[in-house]
């Protein structure tokens with residue numbers, strides 16, 4: 001399969017190049033030239049299939065041309081070593097809990113899948129390929145860093161540098177990427193998240209650095225990071241179908257950079273019988289406004305309670321726009337939007353807790369409320385719960401007056417010893433440091 005750039009000015013790439021490089025030469029995002037449909041029989045039998053088997057079928061349809069079938073099966077089964085349940089919240093609303101992975105983040109699936117796929121390409125090698133270590137640079141405000149660090153931990157041939165803003169990630173999150181050691185280096189930047197991201201972007205553009213070491217990115221611009229999230233939606237459909245509730249399914253995805261919902265939409269293109277989608281935003285309402293006006297107008301991001309969705313220029317909008325032939329009409333026919341302020345998020349969390357007993361985190365709250373506000377009679381809604389409420393324990397307990405229990409897996413990270421490299425936000429210093437590495 002060949003991949004083209006959404007900016008249309010870069011040469012076609014094969015899967016290996018798209019994964020190893022991340023971004024096309026013209027700074028566009030890679031898109032597959034064709035998206036194959038899964039056969040009808042697959043959807044007829046899906047209700048009886050376990051998560052891993054469903055995911056393998058989806059992965060094979062997508063990556064089967066480019067990855068050896070046995071290797072692909074290994075990668076999928078190794079990645080999906082956890083459950084992804086659908087839980088009933090009200091008669092009409094269910095939640096797809098995406099937080100049962102190793103770091104309790106839905107980003108675990110894409111991170112692990114990408115790590116294993118990169119490793120496959122490195123091991124396979126080709127006569128012309130470069131066999132030096134691949135260095136993954138990732139800037140994080142919390143969740144991405146922990147998922148990527150844990151997904152890549154111990155994978156040989158790859159080194160990960162996680163850049164995070166000093167004092168601006170939660171203690172639990174910090175432990176999840178600073179205590180690992182091995183091939184994971186945490187870099188504590190004296191600045192804010194935007195400074196971390198600027199350091200990473202400058203590094204990708206620096207010629208001397210790129211001659212010195214192989215660099216790639218592990219955020220959702222990477223095909224191998226965002227696409228495996230489609231597995232979640234096939235599994236959700238399967239579990240709903242098994243219960244006889246899949247006929248008029250509405251999927252609602254709390255969205256920031258739009259990687260997760262983009263994967264769901266790829267799933268839909270592959271034949272997944274979902275009636276329509278809702279993208280739930282916090283106060284960062286760029287996509288919501290696009291749906292209303294047809295104009296895409298990025299803005300600086302606003303800080304909110306649902307901080308993993310504080311994105312003012314969602315990178316995967318380019319993929320969605322391209323997927324529907326740049327047609328506003330086609331996009332609004334399938335996808336609607338919602339936007340919620342912090343006050344609305346708090347009210348939703350309280351209402352849901354009082355009425356159903358379910359503890360929402362601030363991200364999931366946007367998804368739940370969007371279904372409450374938009375579902376029509378006869379439809380059944382599934383929203384993604386994108387984070388375990390314990391990850392935002394202080395906020396959740398403060399809003400609900402609860403005492404959310406910290407899962408053992410999360411607590412285990414807190415026992416390790418913190419190790420990080422202090423760094424200023426000055427690119428010259430960061431570059432000097434990288435030149436001593438690799």
Ligand SMILES: *Cc1c(COP(=O)(O)O)cnc(C)c1O
Pocket residue numbers: 105106107143144220254255256257258259260261308309363386387
């Ligand atoms: C990353 C993240 C999101 C947003 O996902 P996108 O793919 O960027 O749209 C939502 N909630 C949580 C908890 C996240 O970590």
